[in-house]
Amino acid sequence: MAAEGAAEEAEGRALMAALAAGERAALGRLVVRFGPPIERYAAQMLRNRADAEEIAQEVFLRVWRRAGQFDPARGTVASWVWRIAVNLCIDRRRRAGLRQFLGLEVAPEPADEAPGPEARLDARSALARTRAAIADLPARQRQALLLRALGEMSSAEIGAAMGCGAGAVDQLLSRARARLRAELGGAEEAM
Template sequence: MQDRAAEATHLMAAMAGGDRQALSRLIVLYGPGLQRYAAQMLPRPDEAEDVAQEVFLRAWRHAGRYDPARAAVSTWLYRIATNLCIDRSRRTGFRRFLGLEAAPEAPTDTPGPHRQLEGRQRLAATRAALRQLPPRQRQALVLRAAGELSTAEIAATLGVTPGAAEQLLVRGRAALRLMLEPDHGDDDD
């Protein structure tokens, strides 16, 4: 993790100098995680790629303003992604409220072998449970899972203390377990 953070800081400095190769490398380092994060945070997961692209476009434009003393590159990028996701969610909700946009349809996967079907059902249940969590708990869990951020990076991204970030993770995991395994608590009988 340290090597990745040091490389990312170096890449930001190179980008500030106009190095496009540095941007390409930064995309390789953080693009997949940012896209997974956005897919979980947006009402329409198909917009995740657009959000990830916008994150890197903003990073390119504002690379000179990045201050490594204030935040890790990962924290800075995920904060941009979080803000973009919030903005898109608000716009989508407002457009839907006005009737300008139809509600997204549930994905229809063609059933495959039994295990694939079970996996898809489990994934769908997990996504549905995630969407029921309070927004901060959901953000913390998705930053950990999709973004592979540490508790300190999650805290910085969400603007909370590391202790508060840890509590968001603990409470979010506990709530997910209750939603996904409701019989789990009855084993004590």
């Protein structure tokens, strides 16, 4: 597993060097590698698919523009790219909160909740409860949990992306999981 991670990082560094040299194909390979999990992460953090797509695009625009600034001595390619995504999501949430506070935010369209077969309804209900429980987590716990689940990152990589140590990430994850178990445990037993 460690050899696989080292190979991925070597490939990532080669892609960053190629990108810094202006090779557009390298950006495409980074988008394939990081794009889907970043978009899923942003969708969970922002609760808006359109905003998540914009964030993912902005991440790779910044990666393209700042490829020459990547410093492998300061962290992995994954932690650098994910740090950009985390910061953009934080900024977007802050701006949205300010806009809402000032009364500039338009009310979101209601979700289409057309009833379907019972199993599908139960699955939607469980998913909604899980999403709500994740959304209720403190911001740092939610970030760490989503980076682990959607970014498939190690504690050290999450720590680098969030600007804290791996031990702090482990504590955030432990607290997040305990809180989710407490909130969802009763619902799962009732099913």
